[in-house]
Amino acid sequence: xxxxxxxxxxxxxxxxxxxxxYTHREIFLRELIxxxxxxxxxxxxxxxxxxSLSSRKEDYYxxxxxxxxxxxxxxxxxxxxxxxxxxxxNLGVIAKSGSLExxxxxxxxxGHDIIGQFGVGFYSAFLVADVxxxxxxxxGSDEAYKWESKGVDGYTIEPCEKDSVGTxxxxxxxxxxxxxxxxxxxxxxxxxxxIKKYSDFIRYPIKMNVTKSKLKEGSEKEYEEYKExxxxxxxxxIWRKNKSELKDxxxxxxxxxxxxxxDKPIKHIHISADGMISYKAILYIPEKIPYDYYTKEYxxxxxxxxxxxxxxxxxSDLLPDYFGFVKGVVDxxxxxxxxxxxxxxxxxxxxLIAKNIKNKIKxxxxxxxxxxxxxxxxxxxxxxxxxxxxxxxxxxxxKDFLQDLLMFYSSKExxxxxxxxxxxxxxxxxxxIYYAAGESIERIEKLxxxxxxxxxxxxxxxxxxxxxxxxxxxxxxxxxxxxxxxxSGDLGIDSEENDKESSSDNKENxxxxxxxxxxxxxxxxxxxxxKRLKNHPxxxxxxxxxxxxxxxILKSMPNNQNIKADKVLEIxxxxxxxxxLKEAYENDKDKLKLYTNLxxxxxxxxxxxxxxxxxxxxxxxxxxxx
Numbered sequence: 001x002x003x004x005x006x007x008x009x010x011x012x013x014x015x016x017x018x019x020x021x022y023t024h025r026e027i028f029l030r031e032l033i034x035x036x037x038x039x040x041x042x043x044x045x046x047x048x049x050x051x052s053l054s055s056r057k058e059d060y061y062x063x064x065x066x067x068x069x070x071x072x073x074x075x076x077x078x079x080x081x082x083x084x085x086x087x088x089x090n091l092g093v094i095a096k097s098g099s100l101e102x103x104x105x106x107x108x109x110x111g112h113d114i115i116g117q118f119g120v121g122f123y124s125a126f127l128v129a130d131v132x133x134x135x136x137x138x139x140g141s142d143e144a145y146k147w148e149s150k151g152v153d154g155y156t157i158e159p160c161e162k163d164s165v166g167t168x169x170x171x172x173x174x175x176x177x178x179x180x181x182x183x184x185x186x187x188x189x190x191x192x193x194x195i196k197k198y199s200d201f202i203r204y205p206i207k208m209n210v211t212k213s214k215l216k217e218g219s220e221k222e223y224e225e226y227k228e229x230x231x232x233x234x235x236x237x238i239w240r241k242n243k244s245e246l247k248d249x250x251x252x253x254x255x256x257x258x259x260x261x262x263d264k265p266i267k268h269i270h271i272s273a274d275g276m277i278s279y280k281a282i283l284y285i286p287e288k289i290p291y292d293y294y295t296k297e298y299x300x301x302x303x304x305x306x307x308x309x310x311x312x313x314x315x316s317d318l319l320p321d322y323f324g325f326v327k328g329v330v331d332x333x334x335x336x337x338x339x340x341x342x343x344x345x346x347x348x349x350x351x352l353i354a355k356n357i358k359n360k361i362k363x364x365x366x367x368x369x370x371x372x373x374x375x376x377x378x379x380x381x382x383x384x385x386x387x388x389x390x391x392x393x394x395x396x397x398x399k400d401f402l403q404d405l406l407m408f409y410s411s412k413e414x415x416x417x418x419x420x421x422x423x424x425x426x427x428x429x430x431x432x433i434y435y436a437a438g439e440s441i442e443r444i445e446k447l448x449x450x451x452x453x454x455x456x457x458x459x460x461x462x463x464x465x466x467x468x469x470x471x472x473x474x475x476x477x478x479x480x481x482x483x484x485x486x487x488s489g490d491l492g493i494d495s496e497e498n499d500k501e502s503s504s505d506n507k508e509n510x511x512x513x514x515x516x517x518x519x520x521x522x523x524x525x526x527x528x529x530x531k532r533l534k535n536h537p538x539x540x541x542x543x544x545x546x547x548x549x550x551x552x553i554l555k556s557m558p559n560n561q562n563i564k565a566d567k568v569l570e571i572x573x574x575x576x577x578x579x580x581l582k583e584a585y586e587n588d589k590d591k592l593k594l595y596t597n598l599x600x601x602x603x604x605x606x607x608x609x610x611x612x613x614x615x616x617x618x619x620x621x622x623x624x625x626x
Contacts, residue, residue, distance in 0.1 A: 001158040004092060025180070028128050029064075029191070030198035031121030032075045032169055034309050036062040037202045039079025039167060043139060046080070053139075061205040061231075064195070068186045071175075073129075076168040081138035087147045087157055091122060091134065122169075126151050128185050129171035135160055136167040192232050201237040201308035201331075208232050237308060239280040239331055243270050255284050258303075260327035263288040266375050269328075269364050277352050279332035283361065285368075286325055289382040293325065300324030302357075305331035317347065318354045322390020322402065323361050325383050330357070365405055369418070377416055380407050388471040396474035403478060408468070409441055411450070411460040419478045422459060430458055431492040432484035435472065437463040437549035439608060448536030448606060449486040455534065456493055460486060466553045473545065487541045487548060489568060491532060509573070512585045519596045520569065530570030537577035540603045541568045548607055569600055594620055 022028075040060045047053040065074045082090060125132045130150060137144035144162035149155035162168075174182045184190045188211060195206055209227040216222040238246065238254050251268040255261070265284040272280050283302070292298045300321065301314030308331065319326055335349055369376040380387075384407065391402045407416040412425075422433060434453050438444035444462045453460055463469055472483045484491065513527040520527070525543055533539060542548050543566040551565040571578055577599070584592040601617045604610070611617050 001156050003154060003156045004088070005154040006092060006152065022124055022127060025127045026185075026194050027198065028124040029075075029185075029194045030309060031124045033062055033064075033195070033199045033202060033206060035122055036075060036077035036079060036167070036169075037199075037204055039077050039081070040204050042080040043078075043165070046139070061207055062202070063207045064191060064232075065209065066186050066188070066191060071173045071186060073171045073173055073185060073191075074168055075171075076166060078164070078166045081141070081165045081167055082134075082136040082145075083138040083141055084143075084145045084157060086138065087134065087136060087145055091147050091149075092155060125169065125171055128173055128182055130174050131172035133170040133172075134167060135162055135170070137162040137165050139165050195232050197313075198310045200233045200310075201235065201240075201305065202233055203235060203308060205231040205235060206233040237305075237329075237331065239270070239272075239282045239329060240308075243272075246270070251282065251284075254282065255327070258327075258329075260284055261286050261288065261290065265327075266379055267364055267368060269360055271357070271360060273356060277332060277334045277349050279330055279334070279353050281328060281330040281357065283326050283328035283357065285361070285364065285379065286327060287378060287382065289325070298324075302326070303329040304335075305329060306335050307331070307333045311335070315350075317350050318357060320354075320358055320390065320398070321393065322387055322398065323358065325386060326361055362401065362405070369405070377407070380416070385465055385467060388465065388467045392467060392471040392474050399475045403475060406471075408435070408461040408463065411436075411445075411454065411462065413459075417461075422461060423479050423481055425459060426481070427457070431482075433461065433478060433481050434458055434484055434486055434491075435461040435463050435469075436486045437469050437547065440464055443608065446606075447486070448533055448539040449541065451534045451536065452493065452532040453486050453491065458493070463549070466556075469547060469550055470553075473550075485542070485547050485549075486532070487539075489541055489543050509582075512582065513571075515585060515589075515592065516569070516581075516596045519593050520600055523567070523600065524569045525566040527569045527571065529573050533570060533572035533575070535575075536606075537572050537575040538599045538603050539570050540607055541570055542566060543568055548609070552609065569603060571599070594623055598624065 040062070043053070044060060060078055063074075063076045065076070066072070067074075132149055134147040135144060136147070144160050145157055146160040147155060147157050171185075173185055174180075176182050188208075192208065192210070195208075199206060207229050210230045210232070211225055212228050213223045213225050216224045238250060248268075251270075252264060255265050255268075263286055266287045267285045269281070269283040269285075271283070281302070290298060299314045299316070300319055301312070301316040302318045303310060304312040304315040304318065315330070318330055330353060332349070332353065365376070365379075368379065387402055387405050391399050391406070404418065404420060407418055408422075409415070410417040410422065419433070426433075436444045436447055436450055438447060441462050441464060444450070444464070450460055463472070469485075476482065509529065513529075516527040517524065524540075530539065530541075532541075540548060546563065546565045548565045548567065551563065554561070554563050571581070577595075581592065581595055581599075584595055597616075598620050601611050601620075
């Protein structure tokens with residue numbers, strides 16, 4: 001028996017790897033199964049060009065066997081095996097990749113991929129094992145060898161007996177500690193779970209003895225357990241199958257199996273892309289919003305695979321936040337991974353995939369909007385808010401990308417419409433896209449500010465979500481048409497004649513309006529004659545970009561900084577109330593103050609704003625009644 005030391009740099013790397021590189025101990029099984037699959041790939045590749053080798057599919061498999069009593073876990077394969085020299089080279093020098101050498105020597109062509117590239121995954125075995133033993137017989141060799149190591153102290157190599165070509169890795173599982181439960185790696189269900197999680201789509205069968213139960217002979221109620229070897233992985237992932245051989249039912253079943261949601265997805269997207277980077281993907285657009293979607297606990301991201309081996313459970317870099325509701329998997333053979341295969345080495349490749357995926361999702365949503373309107377509206381109820389957040393975030397950099405996916409309730413159509421549909425119906429003389437913001441459609445319909453816009457026959461978009469107005473402010477315009485709130489100071493729909501009339505009225509009543517402004521002190525920026533009111537006596541409008549509805553939303557936030565919109569109290573000079581104001585101004589200044597405060601509070605109530613002093617308000621009403 002020959003005892004050898006790891007090279008100094010390998011010794012340091014092994015110590016670093018066991019303690020630092022891998023974040024989850026359970027991935028040792030992923031790495032060992034990937035190496036086993038890698039070894040089978042090599043013999044399979046040789047069989048393609050060597051008639052003397054059997055290439056029967058049933059000859060290729062990985063077997064996992066655990067022994068609780070002796071605390072051993074064995075992973076064996078029917079792959080190409082290793083010679084004594086290869087054991088020494090591949091396992092004695094950490095980070096030397098036998099797979100990489102094989103690729104170079106055999107000029108492996110596209111379509112015949114060898115998984116391993118770093119030669120370090122094997123050493124993850126020391127995360128869970130005190131002793132690692134490798135027994136291997138190489139293709140074309142009459143002798144087998146045993147490599148054994150207890151970790152950084154070194155390793156031994158000696159001849160041994162093995163009947164068939166391939167490799168066995170035997171792990172002596174560590175004893176439990178206060179912090180770590182190593183028994184789980186000798187538990188049938190846990191091992192199956194790890195295999196399904198990381199190695200479900202390895203292309204060769206992973207066999208394992210599975211506990212079954214059957215009725216005892218001669219008994220109707222008593223069951224007995226027995227062991228039966230089963231293939232525990234799926235092998236061929238759905239995304240590698242041709243679309244033509246899959247039905248909607250297959251995609252829906254995969255969605256359920258992956259626990260993406262309890263709903264039924266409204267659409268799936270099957271991508272098979274070749275180009276600067278090749279990848280396959282299946283994406284799902286859910287129907288219902290997850291219960292925890294707007295909580296810190298929700299994690300967006302797609303499952304990321306490299307050649308059928310799961311690398312990340314939630315790769316958030318593959319999805320922009322505004323498409324964070326999308327579920328699915330991405331598998332690429334072109335990814336540059338770091339030595340632990342847990343994170344990506346270069347994000348350029350990921351960015352290319354992410355950009356492609358983003359465009360595919362948008363195109364699919366547009367197709368649903370165009371061809372399955374009811375289905376899109378259902379989706380929009382769940383995720384429309386997220387699209388608006390996307391438009392508002394990142395300083396509006398996504399507005400052009402997302403704007404055609406937006407929908408709002410229309411005053412004219414009495415249903416949800418797109419911005420494109422609104423603009424296509426605009427009369428030639430209409431300057432702006434008009435909108436009104438409020439808590440509900442019913443409340444907005446009663447707003448006095450909408451009167452003149454509706455009277456002109458113009459359509460109004462109703463904004464009922466807190467993010468709506470902020471998102472639209474970020475857009476500023478759509479197809480060269482600016483957005484305009486019905487509460488805005490200038491609605492852009494006044495005739496020259498009306499302008500002259502209102503200018504005259506404002507001059508005539510200037511002193512009255514100044515007196516009312518003084519009474520209200522700093523509560524309003526101005527008091528003026530209204531150009532928008534027909535039937536209502538009074539309303540509030542805003543000067544500047546911050547609207548009254550935006551003020552309400554900002555006030556409701558935890559970090560409320562008491563930001564206020566510049567409010568203008570508008571008076572309908574054609575209403576009987578105005579006559580009472582004029583008379584009070586001329587004859588009774590106390591009554592004018594009473595009327596002014598009442599009208600201001602009335603305007604606040606109509607807007608859904610809080611009255612600062614409700615007691616004073618009720619006392620004022622009592623004065624009027626007396």
